Each structure stands twice: as structure tokens, then as C-alpha cells.
Amino acid sequence: MNIVAGCRYLQDKFAFSKAQFIILAQKIAILSCLLLLVSCQAKSQSTNILAEVKIARVVSGQTLEVLGMAEQPNLISQVRLIGVDAPDSRQLPWGDDAKEMLEKLIDSPQKSIKLEFDLEAKDKFGRTLAYAWKDQVFLNEQVLKQGYALFVARSPNHKYDNRLENAQQWARLMGKGIWNPEKPMRLTPGEFRRMNR
Numbered sequence: 001m002n003i004v005a006g007c008r009y010l011q012d013k014f015a016f017s018k019a020q021f022i023i024l025a026q027k028i029a030i031l032s033c034l035l036l037l038v039s040c041q042a043k044s045q046s047t048n049i050l051a052e053v054k055i056a057r058v059v060s061g062q063t064l065e066v067l068g069m070a071e072q073p074n075l076i077s078q079v080r081l082i083g084v085d086a087p088d089s090r091q092l093p094w095g096d097d098a099k100e101m102l103e104k105l106i107d108s109p110q111k112s113i114k115l116e117f118d119l120e121a122k123d124k125f126g127r128t129l130a131y132a133w134k135d136q137v138f139l140n141e142q143v144l145k146q147g148y149a150l151f152v153a154r155s156p157n158h159k160y161d162n163r164l165e166n167a168q169q170w171a172r173l174m175g176k177g178i179w180n181p182e183k184p185m186r187l188t189p190g191e192f193r194r195m196n197r
Helices: 003-014 018-048 094-106 139-145 161-174 189-195
Strands: 050-058 063-069 072-081 112-116 128-134
Touching: 050 072, 050 094, 063 112, 072 139, 094 139, 128 139, 139 161
Parallel strands: 072 128
Antiparallel strands: 050 063, 050 112, 063 072, 112 128
């Protein structure tokens, strides 16, 4: 039964006047809109969901293989760190350095981290897109702050863009990693990948 039919039923059943019927219909319409807004808001807040996973392997300075994702706890899933564009493993020495830095940040007896999700959960390669946290350390930010990757904003995932961009600016000012003036990285990871396909 739709809203208008429901209101007409109530008007006939309880002998509402036309004015009362219009007020009732307006209240029901407003209530329906409020319920719709609340349900939409609940979906947008789901971007703060955290999942605890175990590290199977650090693939690169921007990609992890993890165990414990959702309904398949024993299946290895790839996770791409949002906002981080680390050098390719063939882009020596920066690719190896970025991977080693991320391994060092994660290293602990249990090797578990928390993943925080944003609006888009997967990339075109099927990798999960996430912000990674080890205890209170924001791994995406640390890779950038230590100078082992570039910040690249990727729509629609913008939750920590300012924080990540500031981390990159700090590394650049301090001459860390790829920003070292004595041994700078000459090609961005994207340029390197395009030239070495």
C-alpha cells in the first residue's frame, strides 16, 4: 500500500476532514524523508569500520597481503594503502627501501594491524583499499613521512588527504628518502611503471 492509499484509508476509516487529511499526508511524507536521510547517513558513516587482520606478507611500500578479511579468514587478500604511491620494486633502491620501511613499521610478534575503509573499498585490480593502523601508528602516513612514497589523492577516498599531504611535505622539507637532495628519485613511481611495462 502506498502513502496516498494509506492516508485515504485512514481518512475513510476515521472520518478525517480534507484539511486533516492533507496535514496527515504531509507528516507521513516528512517522516518518510527523515527515515531515508537516517538510513543514508548510516551508510556514509560505515567508512569508519575497522577490520583486524594478520599480515601474510609485505609486497611493496604500498601493498600488503593479509589474512582475516571478512567472510574468508584463511584466504590471503591484497590491500592497497590509500593515498600512497610507493616506488616499484624494480625502481632501485627506493622500491626495496619502501618495502623494508613498511615491514619495519609492522614488525611485532603478532604482526596484526587494523584496516580502516573509506568510500571506495576496491580498486580496478580487486585489491582492498584501506588506511592501515598498527597500534596508534598510521602506516600510510608514516611511509610518506619517512620519504618512501609519494602522496597521490584517489577519488572518492579523501578522508585523510590533508594529513597524508602534510606528511609528504614534511619528508620533502627534511630531505628524507626519495627527497634526499644527494640521491633523489628522478622518476615518479607512475612514470617508472609507464616506461617499464
